[in-house]
Amino acid sequence: MGGAATLISAATARAEISSSLIKGAMKRFKLTRPPKPVPDLEFLDVNDQPVRLSELNGQARLINLWATWCAPCVKEMPSLDRLQAEMPRDRFLVIPISLDGPSKPKVAPFYKEQNLLSLRIYYDKGRKAMSTLGVTLLPTSILVDPEGRELGRLEGDADWDTPEGLALMRAAMT
Structure with a gap:
Protein backbone atom coordinates (compact mmCIF):
# COMPACT_ATOMS: atom_id res chain seq x y z
CA MET A 1 0.00 0.00 0.00
CA GLY A 2 2.88 2.39 0.74
CA GLY A 3 4.16 1.97 -2.85
CA ALA A 4 0.84 3.03 -4.38
CA ALA A 5 0.60 6.02 -2.03
CA THR A 6 4.14 7.02 -3.00
CA LEU A 7 3.26 6.85 -6.71
CA ILE A 8 0.15 8.96 -6.23
CA SER A 9 2.14 11.42 -4.13
CA ALA A 10 4.86 11.66 -6.81
CA ALA A 11 2.27 12.28 -9.53
CA THR A 12 0.65 15.00 -7.44
CA ALA A 13 4.02 16.59 -6.69
CA ARG A 14 4.90 16.59 -10.40
CA ALA A 15 1.62 18.36 -11.23
CA GLU A 16 2.26 20.93 -8.49
CA ILE A 17 5.83 21.54 -9.67
CA SER A 18 4.58 21.97 -13.22
CA SER A 19 1.95 24.52 -12.21
CA SER A 20 4.64 26.73 -10.71
CA LEU A 21 6.48 26.63 -14.05
CA ILE A 22 3.56 27.89 -16.15
CA LYS A 23 4.84 31.40 -16.78
CA GLY A 24 6.67 33.52 -19.32
CA ALA A 25 7.06 31.71 -22.65
CA MET A 26 5.03 28.79 -21.24
CA LYS A 27 2.07 30.84 -19.95
CA ARG A 28 -0.30 29.27 -22.53
CA PHE A 29 0.65 25.72 -21.44
CA LYS A 30 -2.47 24.00 -20.07
CA LEU A 31 -1.91 21.36 -17.41
CA THR A 32 -3.76 18.06 -17.65
CA ARG A 33 -5.10 17.29 -14.20
CA PRO A 34 -4.81 14.57 -13.28
CA PRO A 35 -2.24 13.37 -15.82
CA LYS A 36 -3.93 10.92 -18.20
CA PRO A 37 -2.59 8.07 -20.31
CA VAL A 38 -1.73 9.07 -23.86
CA VAL A 46 11.89 8.94 -41.79
CA ASN A 47 12.30 5.45 -43.33
CA ASP A 48 8.53 4.76 -43.20
CA GLN A 49 9.05 2.30 -40.33
CA PRO A 50 6.28 2.24 -37.71
CA VAL A 51 6.94 3.68 -34.26
CA ARG A 52 4.50 3.52 -31.34
CA LEU A 53 4.43 6.04 -28.51
CA SER A 54 4.50 3.15 -26.01
CA GLU A 55 7.93 2.12 -27.38
CA LEU A 56 9.25 5.40 -25.98
CA ASN A 57 7.99 4.94 -22.42
CA GLY A 58 10.79 5.61 -19.97
CA GLN A 59 11.53 8.95 -21.64
CA ALA A 60 9.68 12.23 -21.28
CA ARG A 61 8.40 13.42 -24.66
CA LEU A 62 7.12 16.56 -26.28
CA ILE A 63 4.86 15.45 -29.11
CA ASN A 64 4.47 18.24 -31.65
CA LEU A 65 1.88 18.01 -34.43
CA TRP A 66 2.88 20.27 -37.30
CA ASP A 81 15.34 21.86 -32.60
CA ARG A 82 17.28 23.97 -30.07
CA LEU A 83 15.22 22.44 -27.23
CA GLN A 84 16.15 18.92 -28.33
CA ALA A 85 19.81 19.94 -28.60
CA GLU A 86 19.71 21.10 -24.95
CA MET A 87 18.03 17.99 -23.57
CA PRO A 88 19.51 14.53 -22.94
CA ARG A 89 18.08 12.38 -25.79
CA ASP A 90 18.13 9.27 -23.61
CA ARG A 91 15.69 10.95 -21.17
CA PHE A 92 13.77 13.41 -23.33
CA LEU A 93 12.59 13.39 -26.94
CA VAL A 94 10.90 16.00 -29.07
CA ILE A 95 8.65 14.07 -31.45
CA PRO A 96 7.63 16.37 -34.32
CA ILE A 97 4.96 14.43 -36.23
CA SER A 98 4.39 15.92 -39.67
CA LEU A 99 0.80 16.01 -40.89
CA ASP A 100 1.89 16.89 -44.41
CA GLY A 101 0.19 13.93 -46.10
CA PRO A 102 0.39 14.64 -49.85
CA SER A 103 3.16 17.20 -49.28
CA LYS A 104 5.26 14.65 -47.31
CA PRO A 105 8.17 14.95 -49.81
CA LYS A 106 8.61 18.57 -48.65
CA VAL A 107 9.49 17.62 -45.05
CA ALA A 108 13.11 16.39 -45.45
CA PRO A 109 14.09 19.38 -47.67
CA ASN A 115 19.19 23.50 -40.57
CA LEU A 116 17.19 21.31 -38.15
CA LEU A 117 19.91 18.95 -36.96
CA SER A 118 18.63 17.72 -33.59
CA LEU A 119 15.07 16.78 -34.52
CA ARG A 120 14.12 13.47 -36.07
CA ILE A 121 11.58 13.27 -38.87
CA TYR A 122 8.26 11.53 -38.17
CA TYR A 123 5.04 11.32 -40.17
CA ASP A 124 1.41 10.80 -39.27
CA LYS A 125 0.33 7.31 -40.28
CA GLY A 126 -3.09 7.28 -41.89
CA ARG A 127 -3.88 10.85 -40.80
CA LYS A 128 -4.99 9.71 -37.36
CA ALA A 129 -2.75 11.72 -35.03
CA MET A 130 -5.05 14.72 -34.57
CA SER A 131 -8.15 12.68 -33.74
CA THR A 132 -6.27 10.11 -31.64
CA LEU A 133 -4.61 12.83 -29.53
CA GLY A 134 -7.64 15.16 -29.43
CA VAL A 135 -5.90 17.97 -31.31
CA THR A 136 -7.87 20.63 -33.20
CA LEU A 137 -5.21 23.27 -33.93
CA LEU A 138 -1.74 23.23 -35.49
CA PRO A 139 0.75 23.39 -34.05
CA THR A 140 -0.12 21.63 -30.82
CA SER A 141 2.49 20.21 -28.45
CA ILE A 142 1.71 17.59 -25.81
CA LEU A 143 4.10 17.01 -22.90
CA VAL A 144 4.23 13.35 -21.83
CA ASP A 145 5.98 11.98 -18.73
CA PRO A 146 8.21 8.87 -18.80
CA GLU A 147 5.22 6.70 -17.79
CA GLY A 148 3.26 7.75 -20.90
CA ARG A 149 0.86 10.21 -19.23
CA GLU A 150 -0.08 13.60 -20.65
CA LEU A 151 1.08 16.35 -18.30
CA GLY A 152 -0.32 19.15 -20.43
CA ALA A 158 5.89 28.70 -28.58
CA ASP A 159 9.51 29.48 -27.79
CA TRP A 160 10.45 26.11 -26.33
CA ASP A 161 14.15 26.76 -25.76
CA THR A 162 13.59 29.61 -23.29
CA PRO A 163 14.51 29.19 -19.60
CA GLU A 164 10.80 28.62 -18.83
CA GLY A 165 10.47 25.98 -21.55
CA LEU A 166 13.63 24.18 -20.51
CA ALA A 167 12.55 24.17 -16.85
CA LEU A 168 9.16 22.71 -17.73
CA MET A 169 10.71 19.98 -19.91
CA ARG A 170 13.22 19.10 -17.17
CA ALA A 171 10.41 18.83 -14.64
CA ALA A 172 8.66 16.33 -16.94
CA MET A 173 11.72 14.04 -16.84
CA THR A 174 11.52 13.50 -13.07
Missing part, protein backbone atom coordinates in the same frame (compact mmCIF):
# COMPACT_ATOMS: atom_id res chain seq x y z
CA PRO A 39 -3.25 6.81 -26.55
CA ASP A 40 -0.68 4.50 -28.13
CA LEU A 41 -0.44 6.35 -31.43
CA GLU A 42 1.46 4.70 -34.25
CA PHE A 43 3.40 6.95 -36.63
CA LEU A 44 6.22 6.53 -39.14
CA ASP A 45 9.89 7.41 -38.93
CA ALA A 67 2.96 20.72 -41.11
CA THR A 68 5.17 22.55 -43.60
CA TRP A 69 2.12 24.49 -44.86
CA CYS A 70 1.36 25.84 -41.35
CA ALA A 71 3.11 29.21 -40.82
CA PRO A 72 3.11 29.07 -36.97
CA CYS A 73 4.45 25.50 -37.16
CA VAL A 74 7.31 26.59 -39.42
CA LYS A 75 8.11 29.49 -37.07
CA GLU A 76 8.31 27.14 -34.08
CA MET A 77 10.49 24.36 -35.53
CA PRO A 78 13.91 26.01 -34.91
CA SER A 79 12.97 26.49 -31.25
CA LEU A 80 12.03 22.80 -30.97
CA PHE A 110 12.41 21.69 -45.11
CA TYR A 111 14.59 20.23 -42.33
CA LYS A 112 17.68 20.79 -44.47
CA GLU A 113 16.71 24.38 -45.42
CA GLN A 114 16.00 25.23 -41.77
CA ARG A 153 -0.42 20.77 -23.83
CA LEU A 154 0.11 24.02 -25.61
CA GLU A 155 -1.91 25.02 -28.67
CA GLY A 156 -0.15 27.34 -31.09
CA ASP A 157 3.54 28.07 -31.48
Whole structure:
Protein backbone atom coordinates (compact mmCIF):
# COMPACT_ATOMS: atom_id res chain seq x y z
CA MET A 1 0.00 0.00 0.00
CA GLY A 2 2.88 2.39 0.74
CA GLY A 3 4.16 1.97 -2.85
CA ALA A 4 0.84 3.03 -4.38
CA ALA A 5 0.60 6.02 -2.03
CA THR A 6 4.14 7.02 -3.00
CA LEU A 7 3.26 6.85 -6.71
CA ILE A 8 0.15 8.96 -6.23
CA SER A 9 2.14 11.42 -4.13
CA ALA A 10 4.86 11.66 -6.81
CA ALA A 11 2.27 12.28 -9.53
CA THR A 12 0.65 15.00 -7.44
CA ALA A 13 4.02 16.59 -6.69
CA ARG A 14 4.90 16.59 -10.40
CA ALA A 15 1.62 18.36 -11.23
CA GLU A 16 2.26 20.93 -8.49
CA ILE A 17 5.83 21.54 -9.67
CA SER A 18 4.58 21.97 -13.22
CA SER A 19 1.95 24.52 -12.21
CA SER A 20 4.64 26.73 -10.71
CA LEU A 21 6.48 26.63 -14.05
CA ILE A 22 3.56 27.89 -16.15
CA LYS A 23 4.84 31.40 -16.78
CA GLY A 24 6.67 33.52 -19.32
CA ALA A 25 7.06 31.71 -22.65
CA MET A 26 5.03 28.79 -21.24
CA LYS A 27 2.07 30.84 -19.95
CA ARG A 28 -0.30 29.27 -22.53
CA PHE A 29 0.65 25.72 -21.44
CA LYS A 30 -2.47 24.00 -20.07
CA LEU A 31 -1.91 21.36 -17.41
CA THR A 32 -3.76 18.06 -17.65
CA ARG A 33 -5.10 17.29 -14.20
CA PRO A 34 -4.81 14.57 -13.28
CA PRO A 35 -2.24 13.37 -15.82
CA LYS A 36 -3.93 10.92 -18.20
CA PRO A 37 -2.59 8.07 -20.31
CA VAL A 38 -1.73 9.07 -23.86
CA PRO A 39 -3.25 6.81 -26.55
CA ASP A 40 -0.68 4.50 -28.13
CA LEU A 41 -0.44 6.35 -31.43
CA GLU A 42 1.46 4.70 -34.25
CA PHE A 43 3.40 6.95 -36.63
CA LEU A 44 6.22 6.53 -39.14
CA ASP A 45 9.89 7.41 -38.93
CA VAL A 46 11.89 8.94 -41.79
CA ASN A 47 12.30 5.45 -43.33
CA ASP A 48 8.53 4.76 -43.20
CA GLN A 49 9.05 2.30 -40.33
CA PRO A 50 6.28 2.24 -37.71
CA VAL A 51 6.94 3.68 -34.26
CA ARG A 52 4.50 3.52 -31.34
CA LEU A 53 4.43 6.04 -28.51
CA SER A 54 4.50 3.15 -26.01
CA GLU A 55 7.93 2.12 -27.38
CA LEU A 56 9.25 5.40 -25.98
CA ASN A 57 7.99 4.94 -22.42
CA GLY A 58 10.79 5.61 -19.97
CA GLN A 59 11.53 8.95 -21.64
CA ALA A 60 9.68 12.23 -21.28
CA ARG A 61 8.40 13.42 -24.66
CA LEU A 62 7.12 16.56 -26.28
CA ILE A 63 4.86 15.45 -29.11
CA ASN A 64 4.47 18.24 -31.65
CA LEU A 65 1.88 18.01 -34.43
CA TRP A 66 2.88 20.27 -37.30
CA ALA A 67 2.96 20.72 -41.11
CA THR A 68 5.17 22.55 -43.60
CA TRP A 69 2.12 24.49 -44.86
CA CYS A 70 1.36 25.84 -41.35
CA ALA A 71 3.11 29.21 -40.82
CA PRO A 72 3.11 29.07 -36.97
CA CYS A 73 4.45 25.50 -37.16
CA VAL A 74 7.31 26.59 -39.42
CA LYS A 75 8.11 29.49 -37.07
CA GLU A 76 8.31 27.14 -34.08
CA MET A 77 10.49 24.36 -35.53
CA PRO A 78 13.91 26.01 -34.91
CA SER A 79 12.97 26.49 -31.25
CA LEU A 80 12.03 22.80 -30.97
CA ASP A 81 15.34 21.86 -32.60
CA ARG A 82 17.28 23.97 -30.07
CA LEU A 83 15.22 22.44 -27.23
CA GLN A 84 16.15 18.92 -28.33
CA ALA A 85 19.81 19.94 -28.60
CA GLU A 86 19.71 21.10 -24.95
CA MET A 87 18.03 17.99 -23.57
CA PRO A 88 19.51 14.53 -22.94
CA ARG A 89 18.08 12.38 -25.79
CA ASP A 90 18.13 9.27 -23.61
CA ARG A 91 15.69 10.95 -21.17
CA PHE A 92 13.77 13.41 -23.33
CA LEU A 93 12.59 13.39 -26.94
CA VAL A 94 10.90 16.00 -29.07
CA ILE A 95 8.65 14.07 -31.45
CA PRO A 96 7.63 16.37 -34.32
CA ILE A 97 4.96 14.43 -36.23
CA SER A 98 4.39 15.92 -39.67
CA LEU A 99 0.80 16.01 -40.89
CA ASP A 100 1.89 16.89 -44.41
CA GLY A 101 0.19 13.93 -46.10
CA PRO A 102 0.39 14.64 -49.85
CA SER A 103 3.16 17.20 -49.28
CA LYS A 104 5.26 14.65 -47.31
CA PRO A 105 8.17 14.95 -49.81
CA LYS A 106 8.61 18.57 -48.65
CA VAL A 107 9.49 17.62 -45.05
CA ALA A 108 13.11 16.39 -45.45
CA PRO A 109 14.09 19.38 -47.67
CA PHE A 110 12.41 21.69 -45.11
CA TYR A 111 14.59 20.23 -42.33
CA LYS A 112 17.68 20.79 -44.47
CA GLU A 113 16.71 24.38 -45.42
CA GLN A 114 16.00 25.23 -41.77
CA ASN A 115 19.19 23.50 -40.57
CA LEU A 116 17.19 21.31 -38.15
CA LEU A 117 19.91 18.95 -36.96
CA SER A 118 18.63 17.72 -33.59
CA LEU A 119 15.07 16.78 -34.52
CA ARG A 120 14.12 13.47 -36.07
CA ILE A 121 11.58 13.27 -38.87
CA TYR A 122 8.26 11.53 -38.17
CA TYR A 123 5.04 11.32 -40.17
CA ASP A 124 1.41 10.80 -39.27
CA LYS A 125 0.33 7.31 -40.28
CA GLY A 126 -3.09 7.28 -41.89
CA ARG A 127 -3.88 10.85 -40.80
CA LYS A 128 -4.99 9.71 -37.36
CA ALA A 129 -2.75 11.72 -35.03
CA MET A 130 -5.05 14.72 -34.57
CA SER A 131 -8.15 12.68 -33.74
CA THR A 132 -6.27 10.11 -31.64
CA LEU A 133 -4.61 12.83 -29.53
CA GLY A 134 -7.64 15.16 -29.43
CA VAL A 135 -5.90 17.97 -31.31
CA THR A 136 -7.87 20.63 -33.20
CA LEU A 137 -5.21 23.27 -33.93
CA LEU A 138 -1.74 23.23 -35.49
CA PRO A 139 0.75 23.39 -34.05
CA THR A 140 -0.12 21.63 -30.82
CA SER A 141 2.49 20.21 -28.45
CA ILE A 142 1.71 17.59 -25.81
CA LEU A 143 4.10 17.01 -22.90
CA VAL A 144 4.23 13.35 -21.83
CA ASP A 145 5.98 11.98 -18.73
CA PRO A 146 8.21 8.87 -18.80
CA GLU A 147 5.22 6.70 -17.79
CA GLY A 148 3.26 7.75 -20.90
CA ARG A 149 0.86 10.21 -19.23
CA GLU A 150 -0.08 13.60 -20.65
CA LEU A 151 1.08 16.35 -18.30
CA GLY A 152 -0.32 19.15 -20.43
CA ARG A 153 -0.42 20.77 -23.83
CA LEU A 154 0.11 24.02 -25.61
CA GLU A 155 -1.91 25.02 -28.67
CA GLY A 156 -0.15 27.34 -31.09
CA ASP A 157 3.54 28.07 -31.48
CA ALA A 158 5.89 28.70 -28.58
CA ASP A 159 9.51 29.48 -27.79
CA TRP A 160 10.45 26.11 -26.33
CA ASP A 161 14.15 26.76 -25.76
CA THR A 162 13.59 29.61 -23.29
CA PRO A 163 14.51 29.19 -19.60
CA GLU A 164 10.80 28.62 -18.83
CA GLY A 165 10.47 25.98 -21.55
CA LEU A 166 13.63 24.18 -20.51
CA ALA A 167 12.55 24.17 -16.85
CA LEU A 168 9.16 22.71 -17.73
CA MET A 169 10.71 19.98 -19.91
CA ARG A 170 13.22 19.10 -17.17
CA ALA A 171 10.41 18.83 -14.64
CA ALA A 172 8.66 16.33 -16.94
CA MET A 173 11.72 14.04 -16.84
CA THR A 174 11.52 13.50 -13.07
